[in-house]
Amino acid sequence: MDLRLRDVPLLNRRPDVALYRCLDRERSERLRAEHALLVVEIVSSGSETQDTTDKLGEYAKAGIPHYWIVRLDSTGVSAIERYRLDRAAMLYKHIGTLMKDEPGRLPS
Numbered sequence: 001m002d003l004r005l006r007d008v009p010l011l012n013r014r015p016d017v018a019l020y021r022c023l024d025r026e027r028s029e030r031l032r033a034e035h036a037l038l039v040v041e042i043v044s045s046g047s048e049t050q051d052t053t054d055k056l057g058e059y060a061k062a063g064i065p066h067y068w069i070v071r072l073d074s075t076g077v078s079a080i081e082r083y084r085l086d087r088a089a090m091l092y093k094h095i096g097t098l099m100k101d102e103p104g105r106l107p108s
Contacts, residue, residue, distance in 0.1 A: 003039070004032045005062040013055065015039045016070075033062035040068045060085055060092045067092055073100075 017040035041051040083092035
């Protein structure tokens with residue numbers, strides 16, 4: 001699903017996962033940044049810079065409260081980097097990384 005980050009200049013993104021507030025389908029409301037609570041991007045070899053730099057800045061400027069970057073290895077999820085928006089700076093602050101090989105973290 002497209003996520004409208006801004007109208008001028010037009011910028012839509014299609015995150016891998018988005019958690020958002022309910023939309024008013026009767027009014028044909030479309031998904032906009034102010035509806036999004038969490039956006040998740042799954043990094044692939046061709047999307048590393050876009051997911052870890054470009055989108056990180058775009059989602060922060062759009063005011064989305066949480067951004068996660070998911071990294072995969074040959075067996076599945078290897079790490080989840082979690083960011084929370086600092087509204088004063090309109091930048092994400094890293095709040096922690098969950099690693100697969102750390103006890104009590106991600107399931108294998």
